[in-house]
Amino acid sequence: MRLISFILPLLMVLSFSTNSVAASHPFSDVGDDFWAKDEINYLYQNGIIKGYEDGTFRPNHTVTRSQAATMISGALKLDLENRPAPPFVDIREDDPDYNVIAALADEGIITDRDGEFTPNAPLTRGQMAAIFKRAFQLEGHSGHEFSDIREGHSFYDEIQALAANNIVKGYAEDNTYRPNDSMSRAQFSAFLARVLDDSYQPANGELEIHHLNVGQGDSTLILTPNGKTILIDAGTQSAGQKVVYYLKQAGVSSIDKLIITHAHADHVGGAVEVMKNFDVSLVLDSGIPHTTQTYLNYLMYIDDHDIPFEVAAIGGSINLDPALTIQIVNSGMPGDRLNDGSVALHLTYNEFTYLITGDAEEKSEHRIVEQFQVESDVLRVGHHGSRTSTTPYFIKNVLPKVAIISYGEDNRYGHPHPEVLELLTAVGVERVYGTAGGDVVLVSNGEDFEVSGGNLIRDETPKPPPEDEVMYPININTADFETLQYITGVGPTIAQRIIDYRTIHGSFTSIExxxxxxxxxxxxxxxMKDEITVG
Incomplete structure (x- = not known):
């Protein structure tokens, strides 16, 4: 009774409350997980922004031309005294931003619009490009053409200069710049920080997703293009030191998000060891508690060390890198068992997509598909390849090209189950990797991706067209190893099994x-039935 009376209040407090990270800036509406938090803090620390009297920054409000002028003036540290009157009929000497506007006009940074400055009008993305080019003397041509900005456009040279200096990337989904769109205060702050300090510029690097070999358990490390770190699960308690060693070898010095998909020991067991060795900015949990000592130790460590803790909300986002969209597509709901409450994430990096679902089973897989578009290039297969996950309805909506399964060699559960592997092949998955043979590392530049390491459970990569056209139907009794692979759904593994079968059992008597x-x-x-024959 004493243990239970201690566990239940602790679970209630930690599972349903949120701690916030103390930030250097004073803005009550810029939380630790806000995507432009670092850039806003940088500008505040350098005296470029101050916010509002009520302690807010209002990051999602539209930035006005007057507000943009004030921030630019602060960034350039302009002398505001003894400037000639600005040439704008709508700017009077008693206007609060008169001196700022006069200074920027005198420097040739801002120009009139038919004799007016229109200080309260929204600043557009095209106007921002023009102001930045003049204010910071940006030059160059990126070599990248936006689909909506052609040579001859009024802001073409300015936008190209920003792109050449890695200030803007445009919108990945349609390769547009959208010059007429207004900007939020957060967006303007992010671009301004990139001009002043290139450490805030979007990384031209790669996304890395490391699936660690932790035996019969799960641990996945995501390294974002801008250098942020996400650790999803930490394996069993005995795997904790392996996870710590791997992270240190990968150059990780701190963890921005530690996500525990659910409370089973093979996912949460190594979390305490990880938290002992790395500063963790935030722990994200499913909110479905467990009464095991392993889970209790995890909660106690968080509580004792004041580590910020939140419950993942379905439909929420993880905003660490502006190049990435990471959506929470599942988390604990009332009535969920531990597996179905698993935190699941769908990640988009330009053209590349990835889905990881913890141990989510049929109930939550159905929930995910009903609420979200989750078609993905790569799937981290749920529940170690158990038949309780990766259901037909789910996998036919995800349609991955590559699947990765985290499981231990010769585990007592028989993972991955054969019917799961068959289903993956049936929907067109080309390669299936396992962590039983080692760590599996995925690298993407936002367009293509490569997977290496681990053990290749199945390889059904389509063969290139043959030099001499293959004659269909293919005789499965006489076709050689190479020819068999021209049958739909047959790769090297299945081709060898067909040969082994007919060697042991004799010729096929029917295609069935x-x-x-x-x-x-x-x-x-x-x-494949229309492509094969037995004689």
């Missing part, structure tokens, strides 16, 4: 008999 080959089920057979 091919379903006796491991990895070929009803779905696979329907895709």
């Amino acid at each position: 008999e091919i379903k006796n080959v491991s990895g070929i089920g009803d779905v696979s057979f329907e895709r």
